[in-house]
Amino acid sequence: DAKTTQPPSMDCAEGRAANLPCNHSTISGNEYVYWYRQIHSQGPQYIIHGLKNNETNEMASLIITEDRKSSTLILPHATLRDTAVYYCIVRVANTGNQFYFGTGTSLTVIP
């Protein structure tokens, strides 16, 4: 699976949009981009995933560049409960394929 690069930490003001970047310049054509987050001492929580089109759900939006070499997770109105470590993972979508976690971005939402 392709390697991802994320900034180690970010801050965001409560109520503002949080934009978390991820670089995956070696992504291959059949690899999806997944985002998970982990709140302290809990299991990771699925946020969103996509292949090449932008995606939106009730939690977030995922913007994937046209060349697919990078993506941005957008939390439109960050709350204190969004403070967590956010992981960007690229993976071939295959039942039984593992998720390998990188170091992620520690997002702190500031009151």
Place this chain on the structure above:
Amino acid sequence: GAVVSQHPSRVICKSGTSVKIECRSLDFQATTMFWYRQFPKQSLMLMATSNEGSKATYEQGVEKDKFLINHASLTLSTLTVTSAHPEDSSFYICSASLGPSDYGYTFGSGTRLTVV
């Protein structure tokens, strides 16, 4: 939504004893489950892939005789840490596939193991 239940959430055991951690898929069948370990301030490290009815596949560097995995049914996988030592103290997390191949996996809430 799909839920993976992990038990116990916390366990303290003495050095040399064995500890069993259970991972159950509550409302779906999981032919494949995954076990991760996470040390403080570090990312999740995949330990092994657990396949229902067959032997688990371990990642390089993970001792299969120390971390016994059993996946006897479509809703239950267990991880047994045998002859635990303080260096095995960690946060252990399981996950399972939700279904179609491109879906994300759902994760359990984790088990905090402390070996004293």
